Amino acid sequence: MIKENFTKIKNEIPGGVELVVATKARSKEEIEAVIAAGAKVVGENYVKEAEAKYLAIGNKVKWHLIGHLQKNKAKFAVKIFDMIETVDSIELANVIDRESKKINKVMPVLIEVNSAKEEQKTGVLPQNLDKMLEEILKLKNVKLMGLMAMGPAGIDPEGMRPFFRETKELFEHVKNNYSNISDWKFLSMGMSESYNVAVEEGANIVRVGTAIFGRRSL
Ligand SMILES: *Cc1c(COP(=O)(O)O)cnc(C)c1O
Numbered sequence: 001m002i003k004e005n006f007t008k009i010k011n012e013i014p015g016g017v018e019l020v021v022a023t024k025a026r027s028k029e030e031i032e033a034v035i036a037a038g039a040k041v042v043g044e045n046y047v048k049e050a051e052a053k054y055l056a057i058g059n060k061v062k063w064h065l066i067g068h069l070q071k072n073k074a075k076f077a078v079k080i081f082d083m084i085e086t087v088d089s090i091e092l093a094n095v096i097d098r099e100s101k102k103i104n105k106v107m108p109v110l111i112e113v114n115s116a117k118e119e120q121k122t123g124v125l126p127q128n129l130d131k132m133l134e135e136i137l138k139l140k141n142v143k144l145m146g147l148m149a150m151g152p153a154g155i156d157p158e159g160m161r162p163f164f165r166e167t168k169e170l171f172e173h174v175k176n177n178y179s180n181i182s183d184w185k186f187l188s189m190g191m192s193e194s195y196n197v198a199v200e201e202g203a204n205i206v207r208v209g210t211a212i213f214g215r216r217s218l
Contacts, residue, residue, distance in 0.1 A: 003037040005212045022209030028056045043207050047073040054080045068122045071095045085110040085148040088123050090135045100141035108143045115167040116152035146186030147171050157194040164201035
């Protein structure tokens with residue numbers, strides 16, 4: 001089933017869109033199966049969980065962090081991940097920069113925006129994005145590459161369209177106003193229920209778990 005589901009989604013989305021397979025709570029065997037089906041990127045939510053899987057599976061696939069990163073885990077995160085999609089504060093960016101420098105790495109990151117402006121959510125509020133970008137641009141070991149957004153919870157896919165659209169506008173705002181961010185190119189939004197709508201609204205990274213693996217038992 002994993003192979004069929006992955007292939008179906010892969011064929012559904014346009015060629016320029018990266019399919020990040022969300023693998024939280026999935027076993028090593030399930031991840032191996034999706035890699036065998038052709039997956040190039042997996043997304044993990046927790047550093048500890050990712051570490052164990054990374055040790056078993058290695059770098060035949062790219063690893064994205066798609067869950068919130070605690071500062072005290074940054075040291076481990078910079079070693080495993082090829083991209084951290086969830087930078088949402090200057091403080092966190094500073095820690096990532098410092099830890100990346102220690103291992104001679106320039107860490108590709110996306111800024112997580114809270115475009116639904118939900119209070120309990122992680123992510124930088126749109127009105128604070130510019131200030132954050134200006135600070136992060138000073139860091140030598142962090143490479144700004146785009147935006148990530150979750151969208152509001154408990155809303156049908158069509159209801160998410162306005163939030164995706166707003167996030168795309170923010171993405172374009174940065175592209176048009178910061179000629180000094182040379183690698184600004186990724187917009188990560190859309191999950192199992194909403195990836196089609198997200199792609200229509202300009203996403204070029206989608207993060208899909210349930211539609212590939214089935215419902216989580218945990
Ligand atoms: C779990 C998760 C996904 C995938 O969600 P599904 O509904 O299982 O496709 C995408 N992004 C993030 C940040 C997640 O935690």
